[in-house]
Amino acid sequence: MASCSSSWVDIPPDSDFSLANIPFGVFSATPRGPKRCATAIGNKVVDLSILQEAGCLDSVPGLSANAFCGQETLNAFVAHSPPVWKETRQRLQELFTKTKDNNSRALHDNTLLQKAALHDMDCVSLHLPLAVGDYTDFYSSREHATNVGTMFRGKDNALQPNWLHLPVGYHGRSSTLQVSGHAVRRPCGQLLQKEDPKQGSIYGPCQLLDFELEVAAVVGGPANAIGQALTMEHAKSRIFGYCLMNDWSARDIQKWEYVPLGPFTSKNFATTLSPWIVTTLALEEGGFACPTSATEQTNPVPLPYLQDPNYSSYDIQLTVAIQSASMSTATTICTSNFCHLYWNPAQQLVHHSVTGCVMNPGDLLGSGTISGSTPNSFGSMLELSWKGSRPVPLSDAESRTFLQDGDKIIMKGWCQKSNTSDCDDNPPRIGFGVCEAVILPATPVT
């Protein structure tokens, strides 16, 4: 079993990048150097273009010669079909496994190749792994939608009539997707002048800056033809993997602008992604599927095109921490789980294309803010501080309702079994790396 076999690469026990993970990303050896496709194992970033060039991936059936070579993003690889993803993953696991089989020792036995392909993660720059054609954001946590609805419309009308019938979503802005580590500028925009919208608006820096804890599904496989809806049967083969996502939100701008066409400038200034895409295969093989959501979707039962008794989400443990400019360590303010979602990524994908919408490899589907039922699992400051009415303590000296300049928001996500029955070591951890960004002060136009 891959999850118990050990690697000749040193993998610290708490590493996100065990042999059971094999995530995909993009790095450059110097900040402005050429971008290359990579995987991660332990503290090493592995240049896949070098491995492909050296012939280490020749045994993968169907892998195109330029899947990694000459590519600055993972789009070409992600456009392949699931059997190619699977064979590539297996071959990479082979190459990193301690073994006596010569064919699998191609990298282990070649120190020159290792020197060319392996980099210390601390020494490289990580980049957006994809050229995202279209990015969509859903709203699929029942607890999040209920919390927000309760705040703005009262408990009795918290969920809109459509919410339990379809995964509500909207098209987002792909031009401002950022990889973890890039600072986010506090946006300026139109804010309500008073609580009364008839008073009009003022221009100024957002006063109610927020994060949203999300997981983004990466669409893969060949695009469907326009007019051809995807079905639940297709869905699994069209989701390559997942990354963490912070959907930064300007609540005061949002409140003024969003009726009737939805959030616009309140969301388009930045969205931060974790650098590594954890594959659907790693989550499946690791046994991290949640109980199927079908059992929860009984009142109402979804329309047939949205039903899938076999598909669910994944048991991804999630945390959000804040570290202000004056704090020496971060304080965790939210502990949540990807299983909390009511609508799963397959349902999101199928609904997205129900009208025949083209889903391209590299497209992203944000899950929506992932809130659970307990207050410590709420995935936004809006909910954690209950619209600003309950400051969240960060340290003896500090608390937050919404985010302040200099705050660093740190999201983490990982899968790990708690029992160790079938392995000698710790159960392998399948982690996402970090999704973090610091907030810079606004620069109003004068």
Added chain:
Amino acid sequence: MASCSSSWVDIPPDSDFSLANIPFGVFSATPRGPKRCATAIGNKVVDLSILQEAGCLDSVPGLSANAFCGQETLNAFVAHSPPVWKETRQRLQELFTKTKDNNSRALHDNTLLQKAALHDMDCVSLHLPLAVGDYTDFYSSREHATNVGTMFRGKDNALQPNWLHLPVGYHGRSSTLQVSGHAVRRPCGQLLQKEDPKQGSIYGPCQLLDFELEVAAVVGGPANAIGQALTMEHAKSRIFGYCLMNDWSARDIQKWEYVPLGPFTSKNFATTLSPWIVTTLALEEGGFACPTSATEQTNPVPLPYLQDPNYSSYDIQLTVAIQSASMSTATTICTSNFCHLYWNPAQQLVHHSVTGCVMNPGDLLGSGTISGSTPNSFGSMLELSWKGSRPVPLSDAESRTFLQDGDKIIMKGWCQKSNTSDCDDNPPRIGFGVCEAVILPATPVT
């Protein structure tokens, strides 16, 4: 004056593509042949990669060597700055003008080059001119917003409180942008079962399929850095040109899904664009600017960042016609004008980036449905048939409330002065070509 000089290329008097136009597009000589950048003059499509390769554009300062050569879209050209757009346009006008100047006769005097570069428009395939990174749709006609608001909320609450303060817009789906001539499949999706949303929804073909008459602005120039808002001063140098756009809309899907995050599957199945981008320069040089919108925006006066006393929209005449499967000619059902918009494209662009959103070359900004004040100027069936209550006659035998399978929707747009005082010929026409598509029957998933 370019608009009066005549070309050695035969230009029929009613041609959209006069010497004063010089639009930009992408064609292939055979349906699946290589795509190439082009301009149009009269009935000819002119291969710009051939002209650039032959050295005909060497005199344009700043034009990159691969602006057209080897490009399948106009993105590389559009990413240049306005002076390069202007010099390229002038050089192309020169090359097509009757003249005794040898330098300007490079194409005229070289029949082999003509043979390689010029194609009959009837014999080529036209393609999407751009790889659109992000596509945004606005809602900037006061009459359209008032009509829709009156139908759904009554006359007194027709305009939402924010509408007169900012150009309301939302992010759209770029994966289903189509060039004119591609058929559009009637979408299936979730529809309200009864008028009462508490009854839930059914799955089925859209029953209330609609068009929206729009003009899309093409963003050009180098992208702004994330976090750096564009100002009105920047705006003009960031709009390369315009094309016609049909924002297909499924009204029954829209009504059920759009609260609270806006239109999603009701809009993402197709958006049709005209193949030719008419440049801002052609509209400016032709003297087609509308009276400035500043004079109309007094109650309320927009916030300073949205004010520009010098900028306006353009006097683009617009028509929509329908031809059903049984009709031998089309019937014009809408006559409108781009000047009708309350918010102009510069205001849309500046508002879009007020939060620091990155605007990339090749991005599209849909204007929103362009309705005027008279019923024959309404830019959608929703308004023309007033929510289906007033069938629109097409012929003695047919009328429409919403669109039926087999209907061809034909949008046209052009600029032309009515007087001929400064030219012997007809005043030159600056047209967009046609933006048309036929509706195919739905294919429900069983």
